[in-house]
Amino acid sequence: MRRPRTLGAVLSVLATTVASAGLVLGSGAGAQAAATAATPMPAHVFAPYFESWNGDSPAALSQQSGAKYLTMAFIQTEARGSCTPYWNGDSSQPIAPSEFGADFTTIRSRGGDVIPSFGGYTADNGGTEIADSCSSVDSIAAAYEKVITTYDVSRLDMDIEDNSLENSAGIDRRNKAIKKVQDWAAANGRPLQISYTLPTTTSGLADSGLAVLENAVSNGTQVDVVNLMTFDYYDGASHNMAQDTKTAISGLKDQLADLYPSKTEAQLWGMTGIIEMPGIDDYGPAETFTTADAPVVYDWAVSKGLSTLSFWALQRDNGGCPGTGGNDTCSGIPQDTWYFSRTFAPFTSGSGPATDDYSVALSPGSATVAPGESTTATVNTAVTSGSAKTVDLTVSGAPAGVKAVLDPTSVTAGGTSKLTLATSESAAPGTYRITVTGASGTLGHAAAFTLTVSGPGGGTGSLVNGDFESGALNPWTCQPGGAVVSTPVHGGSHALSVAATASQTGECTQALTLAPNTTYTLSGWVQGSYSYLGVRGDASADTWGSSNGYAKQSVTFTTGSTGAVTVYLHGWFGQGTVYADDLSVTS
CATH class of the missing domain: 2.60.120.260 (Galactose-binding domain-like)
Structure with a gap:
């Protein structure tokens, strides 16, 4: 992912206190009482990356975009050899309440939270990722603990790519340090999750990324979420970004099954996360994530019960630079401002196993009919956690000439409804995406049905009224x-x-x-x-x-x-x- 270009140049070394039994956690200027009640992350969370180096207010953009949870990028050391964490490796941005503390408090007051992220491409490439830079496992653990207690967070993210994937000593130090912090958190009753963000192929992790997780297993380090950067495949091919996201995450789930054989299918899907890059990415137009891709990925992520949905980065979520790829401030494609944030925002749901949550699915998911005909599908709901609650159903997206009816319009999670799509003789040929949405309290889940109306315009290679000589728009x-x-x-x-x-x-x-x-x-x-x-x-x-x-x-x-x-x-x-x-x- 794209990263800040400027780092500080002055070496700063953390003085570390090690007791005879090992690490002394909870000491240092950033430390607070270990028992501070950090709020656990929701079971399913949308948390886009926030570029922390450009002076924007996380609280302000969180409110404007509707993204209640943010992944804060990035924390790294100021120079190789240092053990002191800073925001963006900038010594003027220490890990302290004065840096983003007020913003984070405001975000929490609105029902959200933040996930500090260590590493990133610039740090991983330049040797300032803290586990690469610092040779002391205890000092690395102390840095993690400082971030946790200073900002009272319940999840840390490790963004590991480029050179950091080849630094076997750094990989081992990182996982050993995480294990120390996890033991500390457990001893003090403090909720803590660790996510790894890693590059991917279209079929799952490459060997270098998989080695990071294998090392975690060997160190007894718990990895709660593995986020894949489902962009920047760097393979010279054109991509259907939504489909490639599905194959990459499915491949990851199978890899996790080998690493964690005791976990169920639902638990394995619940360990996975997606990171997209809206618009034209820094590789070029061959890897463009479009506004049409977003709802496809959203629906699939919901249906599989993924843990995390994210993108790089919040500041890109606008169409302010048409045709430009890889810009940190805009997507380069036609879009409404905050389109991707508002499409993904409903993904956030559930705070743990006791949450009353559910899923929505359609069977079948598509059909082809001639004008004047009708088709039906079953809307299946299921309890995914907690107990069954009432789910109110609505349908949207039916074009002119197509009547969509749900019967019933309200079910108890676990029940079914019937979707009927009836086309009139005047229905325009074409393919339409019709969405059934379930709502229960603050939770919302959706499933899509693809309806194809056959006839002129629905056949191969046929565009209807492309010369507009009919004098009317239909079927445009x-x-x-x-x-x-x-x-x-x-x-x-x-x-x-x-x-x-x-x-x-x-x-x-x-x-x-x-x-x-x-x-x-x-x-x-x-x-x-x-x-x-x-x-x-x-x-x-x-x-x-x-x-x-x-x-x-x-x-x-x-x-x-x-x-x-x-x-x-x-x-x-x-x-x-x-x-x-x-x-x-x-x-």
């Missing part, structure tokens, strides 16, 4: 102001007008079902500033341009296993109207 769907106009046009007598304003991109879309695992080209003639033409869903690709007159835009994409994609065209905030004509999808 546009944000307010989108319309078919008679001027300016590229061919014929009509074109599409996309109403980009200061508050919207004006997006127009059409859903298609294409052949699976097939390469297509989306092309058309577009006019206007910052005009984006692309697809999302079972393929993700886009192109953009700016032109005072009509100019050809095209982009090639390859479908996945379902072929269900959405073609879209939009402008950009405050950049004026965009026009399009003669759009097509060809194989």
